Structure formats: structure tokens, C-alpha cells
Amino acid sequence: MRFQGKVAIVTGSGKGIGKSIVKKLSQEGALVTVTDMNKETCEETAKEVIQGGGKAIAIVGDISKAEDARSIVEKTIESYGRIDILVNNAGIIKDSRITEMEEDDWDKVVDVCLKGAFLCSKYTAPYMIEQNYGKIVNIASRSYLGNPGQANYSSAKAGIVGLTRSLSKELGKNYINVNAVAPGLTETDAIRNHPKYEKIKEIQKKDTPIPRIGLPEDVANAVLFFASDDSSYISGDILHVTGGRFG
Numbered sequence: 001m002r003f004q005g006k007v008a009i010v011t012g013s014g015k016g017i018g019k020s021i022v023k024k025l026s027q028e029g030a031l032v033t034v035t036d037m038n039k040e041t042c043e044e045t046a047k048e049v050i051q052g053g054g055k056a057i058a059i060v061g062d063i064s065k066a067e068d069a070r071s072i073v074e075k076t077i078e079s080y081g082r083i084d085i086l087v088n089n090a091g092i093i094k095d096s097r098i099t100e101m102e103e104d105d106w107d108k109v110v111d112v113c114l115k116g117a118f119l120c121s122k123y124t125a126p127y128m129i130e131q132n133y134g135k136i137v138n139i140a141s142r143s144y145l146g147n148p149g150q151a152n153y154s155s156a157k158a159g160i161v162g163l164t165r166s167l168s169k170e171l172g173k174n175y176i177n178v179n180a181v182a183p184g185l186t187e188t189d190a191i192r193n194h195p196k197y198e199k200i201k202e203i204q205k206k207d208t209p210i211p212r213i214g215l216p217e218d219v220a221n222a223v224l225f226f227a228s229d230d231s232s233y234i235s236g237d238i239l240h241v242t243g244g245r246f247g
């Protein structure tokens with residue numbers, strides 16, 4: 001029960017990796033804010049946490065919009081009085097080669113994957129500074145190392161690495177740890193719905209030292225390490241959950 005009495009916000013926790021993170025945090029005692037732009041999955045996840053004996057509130061919002069990000073933070077404070085853990089997890093992909101990539105595909109991916117993490121961190125940080133305690137865990141991706149067909153996503157995730165390192169330097173004096181987890185291919189809807197899913201899966205198995213696809217739980221376990229005091233002297237770091245695959 002590493003998170004007994006701790007308050008955690010997990011963005012994009014209606015499904016996929018975020019849902020796994022929020023459930024594991026709750027199972028170890030955290031009071032959680034489930035937040036997602038999808039109302040149905042957001043409320044369903046919060047219901048499942050409560051049915052499992054945990055405490056959860058559901059807040060629907062689009063983290064790429066400043067007013068929504070601020071409201072997620074303020075409603076969490078109204079409900080629980082503090083924020084100990086922020087997991088910037090929500091993300092989207094809109095893959096295509098650079099010659100076919102629409103400006104809008106660039107803007108949307110960067111707005112959700114990078115600006116959303118900036119906004120949620122910006123509105124949460126004052127409370128963590130006041131507490132002299134906090135954990136910010138950003139979900140990057142192995143793609144930050146570069147991936148063909150993902151110029152928008154790779155750039156946003158490389159931005160997440162920069163954001164993580166900058167915030168770790170700014171907020172360290174307030175005992176706020178800022179780290180990132182960089183998953184490789186992980187079995188969620190985001191990947192299952194990809195038009196080249198089967199091909200991607202085969203390449204993944206062939207190129208990965210541990211020859212399987214990652215599971216949401218693999219990523220959640222790494223996030224919980226950074227969210228806990230087990231990692232209290234680690235900040236600005238990137239933990240790869242890639243089955244040993246780099247590049």
C-alpha cells in the first residue's frame with residue numbers, strides 16, 4: 001500500500017495504459033481522479049475503481065485546452081484537498097509520412113501529447129510546491145528516438161523528454177520528482193486500431209530482445225515506481241519499457 005492517502009490524477013485514464021495506472025494506484029491506496037475526454041469510459045473507469053473498494057472521481061475534459069486542464073486540477077483540490085501525483089498519460093497518434101502529413105495532424109498530436117502535459121503540470125505545480133512534495137510522471141514513447149511516419153508524435157514525445165528534464169530542474173528544490181516512462185509498442189486500442197497493426201506486431205516481435213508486445217500493466221508498474229517514494233532520489237530520468245528495444 002505505497003500510496004495510502006495519496007491523491008493522484010491520471011490523464012487519459014478512461015482506457016488503455018491510463019486505466020491500468022489508475023487502477024493499480026487505487027489498489028495501493030491512492031485516492032484517484034480519473035480524467036478523460038471520453039465521458040463514457042471516464043465514468044466507467046471511476047465506477048470500476050469504486051466497485052473495487054477504491055475512491056475515485058471522474059472529470060471529463062480535454063487536456064489540450066487550458067480551461068479544462070485548470071478545471072481538472074481545481075476539482076481534484078475541491079474533492080481531496082491536495083495533489084501528490086500527476087501522471088500525464090493522455091496521448092494520440094495521427095501517423096503519416098512527412099509529405100502527406102496535414103498541418104492539422106501535426107497540431108492535434110503536439111497539442112494533446114505535449115501541450116496537454118505542459119498545461120496539467122502548470123496548474124498542478126503550485127499545489128505541489130506549497131506541499132513541498134510531488135511526483136510528476138510523464139508518458140513519453142520509444143518513438144522519441146525517431147520513427148518513420150511519426151514526425152508529429154516523435155517530436156511531441158521528444159518534447160516530453162525536454163519538459164521532464166526542465167521541470168525536474170525547476171521543481172527539485174521543492175522535493176518534486178519529475179520523470180518519464182517511455183513505452184515501446186503496448187497492446188491497447190490505440191495500436192489495435194492501427195491499419196498496419198498485424199505488420200507492426202510482427203516487426204516488434206522480430207526486433208525486440210524480449211519477443212512480445214508490451215502490456216498496459218508493464219507500463220503501469222514503471223509509472224508506480226516513479227510515483228512512489230521508492231524513487232525519491234531519481235528525477236529527470238527516462239525509464240524505457242520496451243522489452244530491451246532501443247532505436
Ligand SMILES: NC(=O)c1ccc[n+]([C@@H]2O[C@H](COP(=O)([O-])OP(=O)(O)OC[C@H]3O[C@@H](n4cnc5c(N)ncnc54)[C@H](O)[C@@H]3O)[C@@H](O)[C@H]2O)c1
Nearest residue numbers: 012014016017037062063089090091141183185186188190
Ligand atoms: N500503446 C502504445 O503502444 C504506446 C506506446 C508508447 C507510448 N504510448 C503512450 O501511452 C499513452 C497512453 O496510450 P494508450 O495506448 O493507452 O492510448 P489509448 O488510445 O488506448 O488511450 C488514450 C486515452 O486518452 C484519452 N485522450 C485522448 N486525447 C485526450 C485529450 N485531449 N484529453 C483527455 N483525454 C484524451 C482517450 O480518450 C483515451 O481514453 C499515450 O501518451 C501514448 O502516446 C502508447
